[in-house]
Amino acid sequence: MGEAVMFPLTFDHHESNSIIPDNMNGNDDSWFEEVIDDDLKWSFALNSVLHKVISEYQDIVLLDTKHFGKALVIDGKMQSAESDEFIYHECLIHPPLLSHPNPKAVFIMGGGEGSTAREALKHKSIEKVVMCDIDQEVVAFCREHLTANKEAFCNKKLDLVINDAKIELEERKEKFDIIVGDLADPVEGGPCYQLYTKSFYQEILKPKLNPNGIFVTQAGPAGVFTHQEVFSSIYNTIKQVFKYVVAYTAHVPSFADEWGWVMASDAPFCIEEGEIDKKIRETIKGELLYLDGASFCSLTVLNKMVSSTLKSETHVYTEDNARFIHGQGVGKKLNL
CATH class of the missing domain: 2.30.140.10 (Spermidine synthase, tetramerisation domain)
Structure with a gap:
């Protein structure tokens, strides 16, 4: 190879x-x-x-x-990383589920390690979580070695699918309340950069959302020196497709950087501290380690440099005009 x-x-x-x-x-x-x-x-x-x-x-x-x-x-x-993965996964899953009036069906693009499904399944209203990862090796690898998620993998509400998420969404007739992008970062030659494009969001993903549906995606490094790699572009691309878009960031120690997420819908968001705390108490089984109403509201307050870049960003992510973070995937190494 x-x-x-x-x-x-x-x-x-x-x-x-x-x-x-x-x-x-x-x-x-x-x-x-x-x-x-x-x-x-x-x-x-x-x-x-x-x-x-x-x-x-x-x-x-x-x-x-x-x-x-x-x-x-x-x-x-x-x-x-075992010590701080809860920061990333709580920030990815709970803001959209807490913002939705009654989430029942979730579709996860990627998420092979099982942590995103684990967090979604904490919500009492959830009836079905579809986790679609392209890489059977990643899923089998994580099921065997990441013991923290064994319960999630065995949950009867989890529908585990090995497929390209783009193809899976196209072929499914059902719609979802929440669609989650728990994808690897877009690297040249990696398997998933096309799932960050405007055409994918507009033509395939958005039509699979129910009314009041919410899309959320991890959006890469979002620090002072790294937010222009892909974060600002992903944010601007999603703005071309959805009416309401919220960007937020948190520091993840094992990533050695601030990390970014983007949440979007055609219905307005209610991000109010007291309401979020109330919904956490009423709708989530167990305790969250990182997020509460105050902390989530604070995550949406971006520093001046990052917020200025998001306002002025013009790049739209397409198959022919993609941005990548530093590194190479297997496809690039093999010249595929």
Whole structure:
């Protein structure tokens, strides 16, 4: 498979692109490095590499890190870490479900690790969650190794589908109250950048929403130095399709950056602290670790630099004019 056997990680600061060693232990001076940009890397110490596989679509690695616990890495990019994944997943799922008057049906694009489904299933009104991930290897990998989500994978309300989300949405006759984009970041040669395009949102996704339906997507890095990579473009693209659009951000420590989400609907949102707290008490089973009414309202207040960029952004994400974050997917490595 050519370069695909070379994971875009390094475990020694003196060797670049080294293959992940099969045998590692806590005594090894081993590090994971994520290349954020050509002149910027983010690294942390490892106890071991728990598992690794190369699927048809992606490089997949599960690490046991000294600082963040188990960490899922896809195409060299941190996807989720045991210690703080609740920040990302609570921010992705609960704002749209709490903003909807009575959400019953959820469609998740991606979400193979199961955490997004786990959070959706906390809502008492939910009757069905369809989780559609293109990569069987990711789903099987996460079902076996991420024990925190075993209950979600076994829930009778979960309909797990292995398919391209674009094709699955096109072929399904039913509509949904909430559609979620829990997709990998758009990297060149990755499997999902077309699911960030205006044509997809307008022609395929939006028609599958019920009246008052809400779409939410993760939208990539949203820090002062990174928000113009894809975040501002995704926000502006969604604005071309939906009447009401809300962007919000939160710091995720294991991502080493502020992260962005975009929520959209043709019905107005009611984002009021007291109402959100009331709905959390009444509609969610168990406690949220990160979000409450005050914190969600605060997430929608963007700093001056980011908010100015969102207002002035003109780029619309299309198949022929896509933006990518730094890195390469398997398709690019194999020149597919």
